[in-house]
Amino acid sequence: MDQKDLYQFDEEFRDTIATVDESGKRIWVYPKKPQGYYHNLRIGFTILLLGILFAGPFITIGGKPLLLLNIFERKFVIFGQAFWPQDFFLLALLLITFFVIVILFTVVFGRLWCGWACPQTLFMEMVFRKIEYWIEGDANQQRKLDQQPWSFEKIRKKGLKHLIYISIAFLISHTVMSYLLGYEQVLDIVSQPPSTNMAGFTGMLVFTGIFYWVFAYLREQACVAICPYGRLQGVLLDNKSIAVMYDWLRGEPRGKLKKNEPVEEKGDCIDCKLCVHACPTGIDIRNGTQLECVNCTACIDACDDVMEKINKPKGLIRYASHESISTGTKNLFNTRVKAYSVVLLLLMSILISALVSRSDIETTVLKVPGQLYQRTDRGTITNLYNIQFVNKTFDDMEVEVKVLKNPEALISKVGGGAQNLKANSLSEGVYFIELPYKAITSARMKLELGIYVNGELEETVNTKFLGPINN
Numbered sequence: 001m002d003q004k005d006l007y008q009f010d011e012e013f014r015d016t017i018a019t020v021d022e023s024g025k026r027i028w029v030y031p032k033k034p035q036g037y038y039h040n041l042r043i044g045f046t047i048l049l050l051g052i053l054f055a056g057p058f059i060t061i062g063g064k065p066l067l068l069l070n071i072f073e074r075k076f077v078i079f080g081q082a083f084w085p086q087d088f089f090l091l092a093l094l095l096i097t098f099f100v101i102v103i104l105f106t107v108v109f110g111r112l113w114c115g116w117a118c119p120q121t122l123f124m125e126m127v128f129r130k131i132e133y134w135i136e137g138d139a140n141q142q143r144k145l146d147q148q149p150w151s152f153e154k155i156r157k158k159g160l161k162h163l164i165y166i167s168i169a170f171l172i173s174h175t176v177m178s179y180l181l182g183y184e185q186v187l188d189i190v191s192q193p194p195s196t197n198m199a200g201f202t203g204m205l206v207f208t209g210i211f212y213w214v215f216a217y218l219r220e221q222a223c224v225a226i227c228p229y230g231r232l233q234g235v236l237l238d239n240k241s242i243a244v245m246y247d248w249l250r251g252e253p254r255g256k257l258k259k260n261e262p263v264e265e266k267g268d269c270i271d272c273k274l275c276v277h278a279c280p281t282g283i284d285i286r287n288g289t290q291l292e293c294v295n296c297t298a299c300i301d302a303c304d305d306v307m308e309k310i311n312k313p314k315g316l317i318r319y320a321s322h323e324s325i326s327t328g329t330k331n332l333f334n335t336r337v338k339a340y341s342v343v344l345l346l347l348m349s350i351l352i353s354a355l356v357s358r359s360d361i362e363t364t365v366l367k368v369p370g371q372l373y374q375r376t377d378r379g380t381i382t383n384l385y386n387i388q389f390v391n392k393t394f395d396d397m398e399v400e401v402k403v404l405k406n407p408e409a410l411i412s413k414v415g416g417g418a419q420n421l422k423a424n425s426l427s428e429g430v431y432f433i434e435l436p437y438k439a440i441t442s443a444r445m446k447l448e449l450g451i452y453v454n455g456e457l458e459e460t461v462n463t464k465f466l467g468p469i470n471n
Contacts, residue, residue: 018283019224030139031277031278031279032277034125034296036302039297042115042125043126049117056178057186062080063394064081065077067179070181070182072181075424081355082392087358087392090355097348104343106229106232106237107340108336109242109243110241110242111293111294113229114223114230115244115297116295124219124220127215128215165216166212174204177203186200220282223292223294224292230294239321240322240323246285247316247325250267254266268312268316270310275299276299281293300317300319358392360393361392361399361453365462365463366385367383367463367464373467379437381468383433383467385430385432387429387430389428391423393424394423398418399421400418400419401419402449409434409439411431411449437467440465440468440469444465445466447465449461
């Protein structure tokens with residue numbers, strides 16, 4: 001068995017976590033400052049995503065928020081459209097679609113989300129660590145600063161860093177609260193003394209404390225030990241999944257470059273360990289895919305820089321699948337990837353179609369409790385109904401209720417007048433439905449009601465009409 005075969009069967013690294021020693025004590029990670037092609041791409045993508053995140057509460061569509069998730073008052077606005085608890089089926093469809101997308105996306109593309117779009121990675125690697133590099137220096141300087149006794153310089157650097165950390169956490173907490181309450185309410189809370197709104201003030205302090213703790217102390221442990229998506233990676237990935245991979249066929253046997261030593265006896269990996277030093281979770285990607293890997297591409301940039309210096313082709317560490325490396329396949333976008341991508345697009349299309357076709361009014365028709373039916377002096381039968389209307393729009397409207405497909409049926413609102421619906425609210429009305437005795441075909445006769453807005457049919461709803469059996 002040659003060294004390449006031995007490499008594939010070396011699985012001892014999976015018995016431990018890179019950030020925990022044998023005694024169970026945490027190993028603090030000091031990643032080398034990243035730079036390179038992929039890192040520059042991530043910087044641009046991060047600026048775009050964080051710009052959208054912080055601008056989101058102020059973006060409106062038709063005067064309505066882009067996104068509002070007010071769980072306290074059960075008010076939800078997504079892309080300018082209001083959603084109510086009555087839209088639970090859409091929520092269920094959204095969750096099902098989301099989980100299927102997560103599974104399929106991970107099976108095909110690995111943890112691409114984690115490295116490029118996850119807020120934890122974006123803030124940790126592209127914001128908080130950037131500040132740390134700026135104030136304390138690169139990895140060796142940070143390690144040296146932490147090991148030296150407390151001095152004015154250490155207090156100054158640590159104090160400035162954590163002050164900026166708290167300020168950013170404060171900004172993040174206000175942004176999150178704006179998505180939960182709306183930026184107008186957040187501005188109102190901020191502009192008033194804490195005593196006038198202790199709940200809102202306490203919530204902001206709690207959010208600020210959580211974000212500061214996560215990015216100042218918890219750090220990569222959120223991805224390694226807490227995030228359920230990261231833990232699922234082990235069961236979702238297979239040999240065809242695309243992830244950050246080390247080309248062991250090309251790199252092994254690894255070894256240092258030495259003068260007067262035949263180059264052909266060694267692989268391209270010179271065992272410089274810069275890929276390990278650059279990793280924000282402390283792993284050695286040369287051991288294979290690991291649950292700690294967030295696909296941040298720092299090891300790719302570090303390795304490509306070394307390959308360029310020793311006149312070797314780039315891509316010793318690259319986006320690839322285990323199968324593509326072992327078989328030498330170049331095309332990653334094979335039939336499998338294309339098929340899964342089509343499924344993802346279909347799921348998204350179904351969800352978007354359901355959202356677009358959603359009615360602006362949700363109507364619920366219920367028989368008044370304790371009432372069966374009544375006979376009138378005119379020889380007709382009446383039933384009494386409670387009808388609830390949920391106006392899902394941001395405009396006031398008047399609705400009219402009609403009985404469809406049964407011209408002999410009459411419907412009238414108790415108290416008369418039109419049914420007025422306030423914007424984004426629930427309204428109720430009590431209605432009589434009257435039918436001639438001879439028109440009743442069964443004891444529980446099915447009726448279809450039409451809900452009209454400005455003379456146009458907006459929704460139909462079915463109900464039962466109780467009456468005596470007409471022999």
